[in-house]
Amino acid sequence: MKSVRLLVALTALACSASALADINVGVTLSTTGPAASLGIPEKNTFELLPTTIAGQKVNWIILDDASDTTRAVTNTRKLIAENKVDVILGSTITPNSLAMVDVAAEAETPMISMAASARIIDPANPKTKWIFKTPQNDSLMADAIVGHMKAHGVKTLGYVGFNDAYGEGWLGEMKRATAAAGITIAAEEKYNRSDASVTGQVLKLIAANADAVLIAASGTPAATPHKELKARGYKGKIYQTHGVANADFIRVVGADGNGSFLPSGPMLVYEQLPDSNPIKKVAADYVGKYEAKFGQRSTFGGHAWDAAMLLQRAVPEALKKGQPGTREFRAALRDGLEGVKEAVGTHGVYTMTATDHLGFDSRARVMLQIVDGKWVLEK
Amino acid sequence: MNLQIAALLAQDGLTNGAIYALLALALVLVFAVTRVVFVPQGEFVAFGALSLAALQNGAVPKTIWLLLAMAVIATILELVALARRRAAARAYMLAVAGWLVAPALVAALLWFAAPLKLALGWQVCLAILSVTAIGPLLYRIAIQPVAQGSVLVLLIVAVAVHFVLGGMGLLFFGAEGSRTPAFTDAMYQLGGINVSGQSLYVYGVSALAIGGLYWAFSQTLYGKALMATAFNRVGARLVGISPNFAGALTLTVAAALGAFSGVLIGPITTVYYDSGFLVGLKGFVGAIIGGLVSYPLAAAGALLIGLIESYASFWASQYKEVIVFTLIIPVLLWRSLKTRHHEEDQ
Numbered sequence: 001m002k003s004v005r006l007l008v009a010l011t012a013l014a015c016s017a018s019a020l021a022d023i024n025v026g027v028t029l030s031t032t033g034p035a036a037s038l039g040i041p042e043k044n045t046f047e048l049l050p051t052t053i054a055g056q057k058v059n060w061i062i063l064d065d066a067s068d069t070t071r072a073v074t075n076t077r078k079l080i081a082e083n084k085v086d087v088i089l090g091s092t093i094t095p096n097s098l099a100m101v102d103v104a105a106e107a108e109t110p111m112i113s114m115a116a117s118a119r120i121i122d123p124a125n126p127k128t129k130w131i132f133k134t135p136q137n138d139s140l141m142a143d144a145i146v147g148h149m150k151a152h153g154v155k156t157l158g159y160v161g162f163n164d165a166y167g168e169g170w171l172g173e174m175k176r177a178t179a180a181a182g183i184t185i186a187a188e189e190k191y192n193r194s195d196a197s198v199t200g201q202v203l204k205l206i207a208a209n210a211d212a213v214l215i216a217a218s219g220t221p222a223a224t225p226h227k228e229l230k231a232r233g234y235k236g237k238i239y240q241t242h243g244v245a246n247a248d249f250i251r252v253v254g255a256d257g258n259g260s261f262l263p264s265g266p267m268l269v270y271e272q273l274p275d276s277n278p279i280k281k282v283a284a285d286y287v288g289k290y291e292a293k294f295g296q297r298s299t300f301g302g303h304a305w306d307a308a309m310l311l312q313r314a315v316p317e318a319l320k321k322g323q324p325g326t327r328e329f330r331a332a333l334r335d336g337l338e339g340v341k342e343a344v345g346t347h348g349v350y351t352m353t354a355t356d357h358l359g360f361d362s363r364a365r366v367m368l369q370i371v372d373g374k375w376v377l378e379k
Numbered sequence: 380m381n382l383q384i385a386a387l388l389a390q391d392g393l394t395n396g397a398i399y400a401l402l403a404l405a406l407v408l409v410f411a412v413t414r415v416v417f418v419p420q421g422e423f424v425a426f427g428a429l430s431l432a433a434l435q436n437g438a439v440p441k442t443i444w445l446l447l448a449m450a451v452i453a454t455i456l457e458l459v460a461l462a463r464r465r466a467a468a469r470a471y472m473l474a475v476a477g478w479l480v481a482p483a484l485v486a487a488l489l490w491f492a493a494p495l496k497l498a499l500g501w502q503v504c505l506a507i508l509s510v511t512a513i514g515p516l517l518y519r520i521a522i523q524p525v526a527q528g529s530v531l532v533l534l535i536v537a538v539a540v541h542f543v544l545g546g547m548g549l550l551f552f553g554a555e556g557s558r559t560p561a562f563t564d565a566m567y568q569l570g571g572i573n574v575s576g577q578s579l580y581v582y583g584v585s586a587l588a589i590g591g592l593y594w595a596f597s598q599t600l601y602g603k604a605l606m607a608t609a610f611n612r613v614g615a616r617l618v619g620i621s622p623n624f625a626g627a628l629t630l631t632v633a634a635a636l637g638a639f640s641g642v643l644i645g646p647i648t649t650v651y652y653d654s655g656f657l658v659g660l661k662g663f664v665g666a667i668i669g670g671l672v673s674y675p676l677a678a679a680g681a682l683l684i685g686l687i688e689s690y691a692s693f694w695a696s697q698y699k700e701v702i703v704f705t706l707i708i709p710v711l712l713w714r715s716l717k718t719r720h721h722e723e724d725q
Binding site: 031032033034036037040163189190191192194195196197198199200201203204207220221223224231248252254 | 384387388391394395549553554555556557558575644647648649651653654657658688689690691692693694696697699700
């Protein structure tokens with residue numbers, strides 16, 4: 001009895017001692033709500049991550065923000081104030097991440113977002129000094145789409161996208177990219193993630209008679225206009241964004257998805273990459289681990305893996321400059337993240353600079369076609 | 380916009396409007412009989428569609444566990460109430476048969492029928508049955524204990540039920556949406572525009588349901604009992620209509636209408652565990668146009684909402700929801716000017 005008590009006391013002591021120096025990583029993900037199909041694989045990925053970095057114990061504190069902007073901000077404040085985290089990872093989607101920027105910057109805590117929009121790390125905003133992200137910028141993907149359109153003789157484009165920051169971001173990027181490529185945007189339509197019907201928007205797109213339609217949406221809600229376009233007999237090319245690169249989209253869109261194009265990170269089709277590509281090995285490692293435990297891969301999980309990879313790169317240096325839990329450590333971590341060079345992730349190769357807190361080049365994207373419910377690399 | 384597009388939009392608007400109309404009727408009915416603004420109506424829609432999707436995959440809809448749990452709770456509540464009243468032995472047996480055995484039978488039926496992958500029609504019946512069975516249990520557990528409370532208390536309970544059922548939906552069906560197969564893939568040419576067989580189904584079945592309700596309320600004893608309760612609760616009680624029975628029956632009808640709408644909307648759009656709320660809300664706006672009392676006005680209001688939504692999505696897609704929900708302001712203004720204000724009679 002006495003020995004048990006001693007053991008309990010010792011364990012408690014050991015825990016409290018190590019807790020002082022633990023690295024606390026606050027994570028907020030959209031594991032429920034409309035973006036759940038993105039958030040769940042990210043959450044799964046955190047279960048695959050090591051519990052130590054450079055010999056330090058890491059606590060991954062994962063909260064759900066229900067795809068809701070307010071909840072994401074509340075989570076961020078909670079993680080900073082109560083859990084005293086050294087770095088914030090998240091959120092899954094753009095509106096949430098944009099709202100979190102202010103909170104993270106105010107608390108001088110580095111943040112790595114897993115959302116797409118380039119506005120999250122806009123270098124013109126001084127607050128983004130503290131913000132990094134892992135998914136490809138919309139602009140990189142927009143260039144890939146427009147390049148593909150140009151090569152396939154598309155002259156006019158119909159646009160339908162989410163009526164939120166994701167859609168707005170894409171519309172801006174597409175306007176820029178299409179203007180440079182001489183493609184005119186014939187129709188601009190908006191819809192909501194939760195809309196039951198998009199007939200009105202789709203009829204307008206069909207009436208515009210464009211060569212191709214881009215659906216700027218993410219997750220399964222992107223299937224709504226896609227299926228409606230097919231049901232109304234649209235014959236042109238349909239482009240999706242990389243926001244749909246997951247198995248649930250394929251399940252919901254069904255046979256209507258056949259023949260449509262989308263840009264994606266190389267992870268999704270890493271088997272089809274040439275062996276010379278350095279991403280192939282990293283992606284194979286991650287996808288192997290993920291699929292062994294959770295089944296089908298998801299590119300969104302890859303963003304989480306990459307965020308943790310960047311952290312693993314930056315932490316050892318930062319540890320030399322300060323103790324986890326201190327302001328010095330957070331600042332050193334931020335500097336470390338900004339100094340990352342040629343870090344190979346599952347989605348591309350990261351080389352950060354003061355003005356580019358993503359650091360991708362064209363190695364971070366490929367064009368895919370959906371063929372019989374499979375992703376096929378466009379050569 | 381040419382005539383063809385206008386016709387297509389009208390068709391789309393009427394299809395959604397017909398579904399909103401079913402929900403608006405259910406809301407008016409529940410409010411009239413129980414004074415509950417039935418916020419969780421939309422959950423029945425999602426449950427109906429997602430149960431059907433589960434049955435399509437040969438899986439047992441996990442709502443049967445909810446059904447069984449609710450049956451046990453309702454039975455306990457009922458037995459305790461009977462014990463307090465020192466009721467006769469027969470009453471206990473009836474309570475167990477009604478509150479425990481009947482829902483258990485429904486659950487068992489689903490358990491055994493689900494892996495058989497029956498024809499679509501049977502699956503639709505099973506999905507509706509499984510959701511309908513939740514209705515009276517919900518009344519017994521959540522509403523009956525506070526049935527004498529003010530409208531505000533009842534509304535708060537309804538909101539709580541909405542959140543509980545929404546959470547359950549996430550647990551049972553997962554965060555991802557599903558689509559169910561259409562009842563028919565047929566397309567008809569009607570004056571130069573394509574009309575899908577599915578939308579004809581929606582019109583026909585909605586009209587049948589509304590007609591059936593009208594018939595039931597005017598011709599059957601139970602329907603008349605509900606109407607009597609809605610008209611005057613105390614008076615109905617005096618002539619021997621149990622308000623609790625009326626409430627349970629109302630929620631059964633509401634759950635059936637909700638599940639029915641879910642089955643109808645499933646092939647038209649991707650249904651998520653939380654999709655029902657917005658659909659229900661639009662039904663509610665329709666019901667508000669009818670002042671939460673008039674059935675024909677509520678149905679007409681719901682159709683109007685469907686049409687406005689459809690045309691708004693064509694002209695100003697980014698403001699669609701704003702337009703639909705802003706509509707409630709002039710309606711409320713008009714109603715408040717038109718009707719004399721009177722204190723709640725309790």
